[in-house]
Amino acid sequence: MKLPDLTKLAFRNLRESVLRNSLTTVGISVGVASLVAMLSLGIGLQQLASRRLMKSGLFDTVVVTSRRDLRNNREQDNSGPAPGESRLLDEPTRAEIEHLPNVVEAYPDIRFITELRYQDKPHLTTVAALPASAKSTDAFEGVQGRFFSSDTAPEAILQKTFAEELLGRTPKSGVDETNVAELAAPLLGKELTMRYAQREKQNTPATTATPGVSSFGTDLSGAAYSVVSREQKLTIVGVADLDPESMRGPTRGRVFLPLGLAQALHVMQPTDLREISHASDQPVYSSVSVHVKNPGQVQKVEDAIKKMGFNTFSILDASRSIQQFFKVLDVFLGIFGSLALAVAFIGIVNTLVMAILERRREIGIMKAIGASDGDVKKLFFAEAGAMGILGGIVGVALGWAIGQVINLGTNVYLKRQGFPPDHFWAVPWWLVLFAILFSFIVSLAAGLYPAGRAARLDPVQALRYE
């Protein structure tokens, strides 16, 4: 029998027992809906996590350290030169990295522990410098006040725990119910005094250079500097709701300064001591953060920087394990979703076996007038397949609707809790196709036994059946 005839006949037969077939189709729909709902949740959560990570600005960031920094050498490629012979991570190198293809910017990671005075009380904390591009990252999405007015402005943004400290409040452990707006109100526009150690270049040749070193004829005058204690007044312009202990990479400080200002201050860095033996006017950085155009190019940029002789680290490495977690989660959610489809499978078998009993005589008639075993088998397959496709389409719609309702409910709950709404649910087009195809295949598999049984019916016996 030709496919259009088969399809027409199958749908006609389904219409004949409309209640039973509809109930079976609803069973399939529920199965598909549960599968779609589970997988959509998995995909939605994965996309949400990816979105959050992307917005954090870390997904497209590569952190570069020198191979001279032995702390980071454990898991790195050791094929390059020995640490002692490797390149310095100084300003010309940073500029070179910034000119690599697909690199948006490369900025030094300046952070130091220092004392800040607020209303004559000293507070010891970590200060970190932020580039202007940090304004668009997730970390400053909920900032109270504003971002820095310029890259060199004497301004500071406080992390909320530090703001609490300044106000003499004790941060609560466990549930975070801090109202950032409340914290910011008394602090915005106030002044902080930062005391720091400035590295000041000496104009005279270094008196500390040993005769032994100078005998090699090396000019080490650039390696000599003084360390001077300085003060810098800072205006508090913002309070940020970001956790220093979260995976936010270079923003782990509790007080943030504009990068331009931090560079101009020439704050003493740990690398300054380590690299004192190198004569150079250029600042040497402990690490440089490289902002890549998009996450897809992170690997290429990492490879290029490694070739230059530096160590690299990107959150993409860490995200691989997150992706693996979501893959496992998807498999488990898929299995749970498929359980309902397994019940639907049994429903289809039951419906079709009942149909054989009911239509025994009809099968006998069809065989008597020339239907082959194959024709009968195909007809039952077509009926199972039609139920599968119908159930699949309705199931996808149902699954999507369930997703929308849960998404709406979750967002209402989040709004009440003071969180911004988001999408936890995603039904990509491939999932729609996959669900319908899967439903079709499962239904065909369910039709296998009944179709075979119908095809094997003895026409003489079937014609005697009343």
Add this chain to the structure above:
Amino acid sequence: MGSIERAATNGDPTIALPAHDAPAIRLEQLCRHYRMGETLIRAVDGVTLRIATGEFVALLGSSGSGKSSVLNLIAGLDRPTSGSVTAQERNLAELSREELAKYRLHTVGMVFQSFNLIASMTLAENVELPMRFAEIDRGERDGLAREALARVGLQARMNHRPSELSGGEQQRAALARALINRPKLLLADEPTGNLDSRTGTEIMNMVRDFNRQLGMTIVMVTHERALAERYAQRLIFLADGKLVSDEANAPTLTNVTSHARPGEIQ
């Protein structure tokens, strides 16, 4: 191309056309035995028979004599326990299930006592069902179904379901379905069994017309001797699965009075 010419060429090409004088059906020591508990039922027990092309044969006998079993074996719906059925020069015992289905589709038309129309289909759908199995295009199918129903006087009822029709109308529709693929054999199992005598006569006149005008070989199972004598050219009596008598018969009813006029049959 007319219907008779079509009948000569239409059908399964794998089934060879018989030589002109070859019998349409040949049964050789045909047996169909089956077990019912401990008892061996000999439904058909060593029947040997030849039916010529174009013959109208009546198989007579009481209930349980084996006449319907013989008809099922000729139709290829059942397989013999031993012996052979040769129809259109092919031994049915040697055919696969698929080949038997093709034989039933193209060579045999069947009419049953209980009409056996599919209740959920309209008359047109019932009539065109064998053509669907024969994979005939929809356009051609519609025309042929309409033509076949017109031939049996049911063109006005083609979109009705069997339950909306009288017994006679249902049997006429069953006849139209049996003839739709232009078979060479028409096998009728008690075709008038569920009909009153007037309607039965109407149906039998049609069957006889097909026999005469299309040269179709007809094997009819009946337990009514009078009916057989009126239409059949040969009366074969079965009892306990055995052939007990084979008589030539001169049909007593000769005038054509059916709905189907000769022009319509063509």
